Each structure stands twice: as C-alpha cells, then as structure tokens.
Amino acid sequence: MRAALIALAPALAFALATPAAAAPCGGDFASFLTQMEAEAVAAGTPPDKAAAFFQGVRQDPAVLKADRSQGVFRKTFLDFSQSLISKNRLATARAKSAELDAIFARAEAEYGVSRGVLLAFWAFETDFGQVQGDFNTRNALLTLAHDCRRPELFQPQVLAAAQLHALDEFDLNTTGAWAGEIGMVQMLPKDILERGVDGDGDGLVTLKTSQADALLSGARMLQHHGWRAGEPWLTEVTLPETFDWSLTGLETERPTEDWAALGVTPRAGTLAPGLQASILLPQGRKGPAFVVYPNYRVFFEWNKSFIYVTTAAYFATRIEGADPYAAGNPDPALALDEMMALQEKLAALGHDVGQIDGILGAGTRAAVQKEQVRLGQPADGWPTRQLLDAL
Template sequence: MRFLSPAFAMLLLTTPAHAQCGGDFSAFVTALKPEIRAEGLTARQVDGFLAGVTQDARVLRADRAQSFFRKDFIEFSRLLVSQNRMQAGAANLAKYRAIFDRAEAEYGVSRGVLTAFWGLETDFGAFQGDYNTRDALVTLAHDCRRPELFRPQILAAARLFARGDFDIAGVGAWAGEIGQVQMLPIDIERNGVDGDGDGHVNLRSSPADALLSGARMLQSLGWRAGEPWLQEVIVPEGLDWSKTGLETQLSTADWSERGVRAREGSLARGLKASVVLPMGRKGPAFIAYPNFSVLFEWNQSFAYVTTAAYYATRLLGAPAYQPGTPDPLLSLEDMKALQRALAARGHDVGKVDGILGAMTRTAVQKEQMRLGLPADAWPTLELLRKL
C-alpha cells in the first residue's frame, strides 16, 4: 500500500547514477555479486543470499498501478478506519501497553501513531504482504525506472542476511517493505530494535521488535516528543483559503486570530501549524502540527498520511470528523486532463496519473489564486473549465 518515502532521495547522493539496470536478468544478478561481496559478505553468503532469485512480474505491475490512492479522503479514510480496526486497535493498545510505554519513554512517539500505522500497514501483523522481499528488491533494481532507489536496499538486505536478520524466503510488500510496520532493509539496519531480547531484529513475528523499531525510525526522522500531530478544527467561511495547505505555517495564535478553532479542546500553544483541507473548504478541516510532516517520511500519499494521523487521534479518544459537503472528486480522466493543463502552464505535477498528490494540490491552489477562485487546493470542474 505504501508509496516510497522521500528519505529515499538521500540515497541518490551515495548511489552511482550509472548503476547497471535492464538487460538480461541473469547477467544482472551475476553483476550484483561482486558489489554485495564488497559489503563484507563471504562468497558463500553472497551465493546463499542470491540463491534462486527470480524476476517478479507482479512487482512491476504493482509499481505501476497504485490505483488505491485515487480515492478521495472521505472514501479512503472511511474504508481504512473501519469499526473493526477501531476495536482491534483498542484491544492491541491494551494488550501491548508495556511496549507502548517503552516506545513513548525511550523514543517519544505516541502509542496512537504507532498503533495506527501498525493497523493500516498490516492489520496488526495479520497480512504483511505476499511478495518475496529479496526478489522484489532485485526486480525493482533491475527495472530501469528507479534503480538508484532499490539497489542500496539490496545491499542492506544482504548485510542483514549476513547477520541472520533477513530471510530470503520471507514475504512482504511489493516495494520491499518488511514486517508488521513495513520497514525497508536500510531502515531496519539503521533503526531496528531487538525489543524482545532474543538477539535478533525480527519485524515479522515480534510485535516488540516491530513497534520499537518503528518508534525509533520516527524519532530519527524528527518526531518531537510530547507534541500533537493532527487536530480537527472548525474554520470560518471568510478564511483566506490561500493560507491553507502544508506550504503555509502560522502560529496557533495567528490561526486563532483568523477564526480557526479546535472542534474539541483548544489549539496547542506555542507551535507553528498548517490548516489542511483534504477535500477543500467544504469538507473536513484539520490543523497539522510539525509532527504531521514527519509522517510523510513513512508514506508520501497525502490521503494515506492524513488518514493514519486521523486514525491515531481516534484511537486516543477523538470523535469522528465532520465530513461537510465537499464537491466530488474529479473523475480519473478529468483529473488527468487537469494535470495536463496545469503542466502546460508550467506547474510541476509529477506524473500525469490522475492522483491528487501534493504537487498537484500546490499547482491547483496557485491557479485558483490566479483565477480569483477560492484557493483551497481542491480541484473542481469549474477550475478545469477555466484552464
């Protein structure tokens, strides 16, 4: 389900731009051997790591699809934050209380956030993916679309294999994420925690290892202990919509002066925050604190991150959001037409895929401002017609 983390971009600094890809798959695997050997593995370990490796066509199809992320926030969040997930989340919060106590004490990461990702990524470990992780990584590194992102993951997986923490027969997500909270090999290598004290980091079968590793990773990405991440708000009709969105941060005092108020309780004091409108000014409204942005290092999808953050607040007692009456999401073809129109006007919307991602939202808001429309970053047929 996950999009690849922006943290992957850092790998570009350490991976040769000319890294081999494409061509005969067997030759590609053979060429990998000296590179893996240079990581300190013995020849026998290299052969063991690559034994039986195969190209997985399913991985390539999954990499090019991801249609799940074309749903709007209300549909997406209602599908993912089901009553069953609410009940299972509450049960696991109670069952693993000691582990969550430790995660909060040692890494400062909220139990609500950890439980939300645990639930959304794998239904609390029940389904961790059905792609062979080693084969998925080698397949994606061989594919010439993004080899610089996946080749380092192969090397990290090989290093984990050498120390007994990677099973070449193990399965996970199509992009190589492993275990109950779906972490990539490099993230496991850097942030893996032996939470149950058995001498190994096993994110597949050990909730303690998985949850504490996830907490340590979020801390390393900049999670700020004791601070909120998302809160539902009520916004006035006369708000300057151009100030909404993650690109604008104001103090909570400034937002209060502009008429933004918490639906329950009060806004956190002394923090910068953004007002986010997942479906425009007529839909749900939230205030996003600095910790919210950290979650994009886990997943790039705006709808997914907002849903996970919202689910975390629900697990800790927040009510269901007020859906409002937003304009419907554009059809797939209309969204693609909009992206092409935005690109023609010089906006970088990334791939024309019909997905309302962060770059498309930013471009929509800029064009709404230019055209004198309410600049709430929600695309409408009116905007499409004007473009």
C-alpha cells in the same frame, strides 16, 4: 557482527550515490545480479553469504505491475478514510494498546512516539500483523532494483537485505509487500538494518513475528526522521466562512497563535501553543479541516501518499480519543479522466505535478491552489469542474 555491518552503512550510501558504483538498470538480469553480488561483498557481506543470497533470484512481473497501478490512492480522503477506519479496527487498536501497554510505554519513553501513531501504521500496513504480504521479498527488491524507474531507491535495499541475511535476520523465503517492505509495520531492509530494535531481547531483529521488535523499530525509525516527542501531529478544526482559503495547504506555515487570531478553532481541546502549523483541507473548504503540526510531515517518511498520510494521522488521533471528523458536503471529485486532463493542463502552465496519474497529491494540490488564486476562485486546493473548465 551486526555492529560491524551497520558501521558500513554510511560508506555504502556514499558509494551508491555515485553513478559509477551503482549497478546499471535494465539489460541482462543475470549480469545485473553478478554486479550486485560484487557490490554486496564490497559493502561487507561475507562472500559465501552473498553468493547464497543472490542464488536463484527471479524477476517478478507482478511486482512491476503493482508498482505501476496504485489506483487506491485516487480515492478521496472521505472515501479512503471510511474504507480503512471501521468500528472494529478502532476497537482492535484500543485493545492492542491495553494488551501491549508496556511496549507502547517503552516506545514513548525511549523514542517519543505516541502509541496512536504506531497503532495506526500497524493497522493500515498489515491489519495488526495479520496480512504482511505474499511477495517474495528478495525477488521483489531485485526486480525493482533492476527496473529503471527507481533503482537509486531499491539497490541500497538489496544490499541491506544481503547484510540482514548474513546476520540470520533475513530468510531467503521471506515474504512481504510488493515494494520490499517487511514485517508487521512494513519496513524496508535498510531501515531494519540501521534502526531495527531487538525489543524482545532474543538477540535478533525479527519484524515479522515479534510485536516488540516491530513496534519499537517503527518508533525508532520515526524518531530518526524527526519525530518530536510530546507534540501533536493533527487536530480537527473549524474555520470561519470568511477565511482566506489561499492560506491553506502544506506550503503555508504559521504559529498556532496566528491561526487562532484568524478564527481557527479546534473542535475539541486547544491548539498547541508555540508550534508552526498548516491548515489542511483534504476535500476543500466544504469538507473536514485540520491543523497539522511538524510531526504530521514525518508521516511522509513512512508513506509518500498524501491521502494515506492524512488518513493515518487522523486515525491515530481517533485511537487516542478524538471524535469522528465533521464530513461536511464537499464538491464532487473529478473523475479519473478529468483529473488527468487537469494535471496535463497544470503541467502545460508550468506547474510541477509529478506524474500524470490522476492522483491528487501534494504537488497537484499546490498547483490547483495557485490557479484558483489566479482565476479568482476559492483557493482551497480542491479541484472542481469549474476550475477544469476555466483552464
């Protein structure tokens, strides 16, 4: 039964890619539920299971509030990483690594994903399974699928959740994060349906209660998104004072040999030979510096936040034995109103910074760097008051 439902996933994705197949966002919620139920049946969910899944659904205003106020990602890298990474959390991660060694060894053998990466996500997402979220997942998904901000993301998740319900792998009282992620490593229903792993052999994929299911499913998802076995993801480095800062940032990739020739030196170990890499300065040239490899970019398939991804990638290296970063002494961060004013100025100059939200994401960093080059300032991608004043 599970294989038959999963086989329908490509057709389901194709159907939802066409506007005529998608349920209209906004409008009457009851009518929306009726149309979504019909789509679930068309996608292969048995009618009785679909009827049960959509019965009693309620919109959740708290979900929409959470979706529009993700202020935690406005923190700097140093503030964010220091708030998430503690001695206790690091010790717990290493203890879990030893306790569940067989599971992590299997994850690496079958999917190529290093244990530090899985432990970092497990720690940050749910504090090793202890805090999995208390939003009703079904209500959250349908609230977001009905909302007009991102229906193309959440409507397929609703249909996947209905299919998981038909497989007895999604209880209607399931709770999780406000955005519909479920379980110890917080995966969306479509990922669970298509890439869930029955790690404990009980015939079900249950990410809320089974450590083996959760960790192996997370590893399989990362592999699906391009994780490269045996390769690093991030290494802390030092840069010469004469370094060309305009070469930093995710938009510039060069072989590690080229970076070494320019004076890029790892604080410990060596740069991975033969790999394309970028130089990352989360808080500019006066803060920590990292070389990031192709695997680093796979982290964005789990979370789109630059600050979260960089912190998770760094924490994964700490779990596996790396030293604490050299914090340096970065220039002060802009206040929220200053960041939003900067984004408005950058957008007016034609840069794509996304939403004017005060969050220093990858798009804003790239725009900052281009303007720093144009104005003859150190082009390290870190917004300063000097740049704001100059614009």
